[in-house]
Amino acid sequence: MMVMMCAAKELSLGDVFSVCPLVPLDLHQTIWQGFITVHGEDYQLRLELPSTRKLQNARLFGEWKLNHHLERYKHVIMQRLQSAKDLATFLLELQTLLERTMSKSDVTSTSAQTVSPALYTKLISEIEDIGWDRLSSIDASFESLQFSAVDGLGKIHYITINLNSQYPDAVPACSVSLPTPFELQWSSKGKLKDILQQFQVTLEKHKVFWQSMSEIDNQTWVLEPDKPMPSDSIRRIALGNNSSLQVTVDPLHPGMLPECRFLGADHVVKPLKEKLHSNLHLWDTDCSILTNLQKVLQVEFPSPSSTQKQELSEECGICYTYRLESAIPDQACDNPQCNKPFHQACLYEFTSTLPSSHQTMSKYGFNTTYGECPYCNQPITVKKMDT
Ligand SMILES: [Zn+2]
Ligand SMILES: [Zn+2]
Missing domain, CATH: 3.10.110.10 (Ubiquitin Conjugating Enzyme)
Structure with a gap:
C-alpha cells in the first residue's frame, strides 16, 4: 500500500476508463477497482479516495507483483504523482512508469x-x-x-x-x-x-494571421475547410446564390491581398470580380482581410447571425448530395432563374456524355466542356481546372 499526496480535479469516468479498465464500486466514486495493463498483462488495482474524491491521500492497492515495482521505484513514482491533475492523468502516468520499469522479460515491444x-x-x-x-x-x-x-x-x-x-x-x-x-x-x-x-x-x-482567419470563421459562413485547423490558410466563404469566394492568405503577410478565386455562376461572380479589380486601391494592409474584402467587393457576406448554413449549402442538382468525397458544389447554372449548383465532377460527367457537348482547351490551360443545364437546358460550361 502506498499513500499518495496529489492535488486533483473532478473525476471523469470516460477519461479514467480510456486509460485503464477501472470502475467505481460506489455511487460517490471513492473506490475504484479493476486492472492496469502493463506490457499486455493485466494487474489488479484498487484505488481508495477520501469522501472529497480528491487524489490527496488516495490509497493504492495492487497485487504483489505490482506492489513490488511500486516500492522499488517509489522515488520516481512519488515525483510523478505529486502533480497529477486528475485520476486519468494519474493512471496514465502510473501506467507509463510501470511500462518503463517492469522487468525486461515482460517487455514485448x-x-x-x-x-x-x-x-x-x-x-x-x-x-x-x-x-x-x-x-x-x-x-x-x-x-x-x-x-x-x-x-x-x-x-x-x-x-x-x-x-x-x-x-x-x-x-x-x-x-x-x-x-x-x-x-x-x-x-x-x-x-x-x-x-x-x-x-x-x-x-x-502568427497572431495577426489567426486573428484575421478567426474573424472570417466567426462572421461568415466558411464552406471549406469544414473544420479549419491552425495550419489552414485557405477559406471558401459563402457569397449566397450558390457562389463562393476562396481566399488563400499568405500567413506571413496576412494584411496583403489574398489570392482570390470566385466560384459560382458567371452572372453572380462577374460583377464581384470587376469590383475586386477596380477597387484594389482601397485595400488597406492595416485592416483585417474581412474588412478589406467587404470594402473592396462592396458586399456584406452572409453571416451566422443573419443566415442558416443550409441556405448556403444547397445540394448538387445531379447527385443530390452536398459533399461528394471532399468536393462541394462549386459550379452553378448561369441562368439567373435556374442557378442550380453542381459538383464540378458531376457536371463534367453529365455534359461530356451529351451528344451536343464539345471540349476545348483554352489558352489558360482550362479544359472546358460546353453542354446544357439538366434543369433549364440553357448552355452551361464546366471549367476543369488543373489544381
Ligand atoms: Zn454532384
Ligand atoms: Zn439551369
Missing part, C-alpha cells in the same frame, strides 16, 4: 527499451521543469510527448515531440499545426523547454 533509465530520469526532470499540466499525452515508450501551449488569443495549440535514444544529440522531430514550417533551432545542450519556447515564439508570430 522493442521500442519500450529505446529510452535508457538515465535518459528517462532526465526527461522526467525536463517535463517537471515545464510543468506536468502542459503535458497532454505521452506514449508508453517515452518517445512521443505532446505538450499544449496557449497563444496570445487564448487558443490552445499542441506540439508533438518525437525523441529517440540519441536525444539530446539528435534533433527531436516536432509535429505541429502551423501555416508555415516549424524550424527548430537545436543544439545537443537543448532541452524540451527550449522547443516549447521556440514554439511559443512561432505562435506569437
